[in-house]
Amino acid sequence: MEQDFVPRVELPHLQDNTTQYCDQSAQEGSPTLVSQIDDTDIWVGMSFKSAECVKAHYRQYAMKKGFGMKVRNSKKGTDGQIKYNMFACVWEGNYVSSLPNDLKTNPTRKIQCPAKICTSVHKDGLWYINTFNDDHCHDLSPGKSRMFEGNRRISMHVKRTIQINDDAGVRFNKSFRSLVQEAGGHENLPFVERDIRNFVRQERKRLGKDGDGKALREYFSRMQQLNSNFFYEIDLDDDFHVRNVFWADARSRASYEYFGDVISFDTTYLTNKYDMPFAPFVGVNHQGQSILLGCGLLSAEDTESFTWLFRSWLSCMYGKSPQGIVTDQCKAMKKAIQLVFPDARHRWCLWHIMKKIPEKFKSFLEYKSIKCDMKECVYESLTERDSKMHGMLL
Structure with missing residues (x-):
């Protein structure tokens, strides 16, 4: 049978x-x-x-x-x-x-x-x-x-051991060596040291450990009670850990109504213990000053995270999409902008572009000349109005 x-x-x-x-x-x-x-x-x-x-x-x-x-x-x-x-x-x-x-x-x-x-x-x-x-x-x-990547895995027992060692300040390589010794050799482990590093980094990015996620939700709730225009959204994973966060106060929402034509979005800030990119939405007011239009914390810089953050920000701003958005040259960010802000003009940040001049041209003999020409082209080129005036004078 x-x-x-x-x-x-x-x-x-x-x-x-x-x-x-x-x-x-x-x-x-x-x-x-x-x-x-x-x-x-x-x-x-x-x-x-x-x-x-x-x-x-x-x-x-x-x-x-x-x-x-x-x-x-x-x-x-x-x-x-x-x-x-x-x-x-x-x-x-x-x-x-x-x-x-x-x-x-x-x-x-x-x-x-x-x-x-x-x-x-x-x-x-x-x-x-x-x-x-x-x-x-x-x-x-x-x-x-x-x-092979599809065959590697870390058991619950090993994950718990790694978490305990990380909380005690034990380094990755020492934790891995102890696991190798316990298993009787590298050939008996179904994972490599890089898998441990990736697991620990993901765990560190999870708000929810030591009650931090709960404290964050309570703080946002108190802020919303003080001002009903305070807006926040929290993205949770399957284990109810905080994965992504967005918030904006009443001043940011009011400022966007007047100065929301063009915004800048950047994720180059890593100043928290979770190694989570801090992502502010920034605009410019009538006096040329930078104004904050919302903030986010991301667990990963991928298309899914950016899409969630952009949609949360758009919901906060009553569905009003900006006319233009300035970012760095991130492909995941570009794809998310196309999904959430299809009508907005997407431009790259000038600072990120100029930062790559040494990387691309420093090996050339005429590097200094190239650098001067590039700066002159970027910073001293005529605007459309100046070009017309220059043509009239000629």
């Missing part, structure tokens, strides 16, 4: 690369543990208790075979829940980087690898494998598969 193997939650005493399975027969009312196995077989019709179990199982299979895996595609049903997933080899696709491999830290190339599995949830609530393709068009590396 054919049996369905359903991955269960990993037990704390087991190693990270070992998963327990249970045999769920039709005659039995509940699953029964039948074995503890290290190898992971896959076949069409295999069932799992959840989408996460499918993903974990295919990751174990990928590590055993020697390739990296990724989520290629997902589809939701009418209820908004995911009903279909496709997992593929990381070499799937046809993208080739324009940069030569010797200039990249991690050179990659996608060569349309066909290996994949397609899964969907059925009426019985279980996830079934509908399609399974195990043909790869590249060499497999079982000994190195645990280091």
Whole structure:
């Protein structure tokens, strides 16, 4: 009789690369543990208790075979829940980087690898494998598969250990060495030192640790009680930690009504213990003075964070979009501006442009001459009105 193997939650005493399975027969009312196995077989019709179990199982299979895996595609049903997933080899696709491999830290190339599995949830609530393709068009590396980005992971026990060490002031390299010694060597760890650094940085950026997030919400609430025109929004993650923050007082909202034609947005300020970029919205009043039009704290400088912040700011300013916005040359910021402020004129900050002159031209013999010509072109060029007046005088 054919049996369905359903991955269960990993037990704390087991190693990270070992998963327990249970045999769920039709005659039995509940699953029964039948074995503890290290190898992971896959076949069409295999069932799992959840989408996460499918993903974990295919990751174990990928590590055993020697390739990296990724989520290629997902589809939701009418209820908004995911009903279909496709997992593929990381070499799937046809993208080739324009940069030569010797200039990249991690050179990659996608060569349309066909290996994949397609899964969907059925009426019985279980996830079934509908399609399974195990043909790869590249060499497999079982000994190195645990280091592929899609296969690396940090267990809850290790995360807790890292957090305790970080709170005690232990450095990253010392924490990593202790974990290596505990595991019996680098080859037994499913992560690298960089993963620890990234995890700690993300944790530091989360407002919510030590009650800071709660204190922030209470402070904003008090400010809104004192002045109903005080505006704030807080973006929370799945663990209810503060991810992004925006706020603006009554003066900022009133000033925007008169001086909101052009604004400047900058994220070059990192002066808080969370290493969260401080992002002020700045305008200029009729006296040429800078005025604050709102502030934000971001957990990451990506398109998603910028989009959330811009939409919060736009909601604060009653949906009135600026005519122009000046920023640095950030691609994620540019994309977010196109999504939230499609009619605004986006220009790059002059200071950021001029800062790159030494970087781009310092190697030239005529660098000083080039620098003077660039400054003259930028700072001493005629305006449109001056140009017309100059033409009339001639």
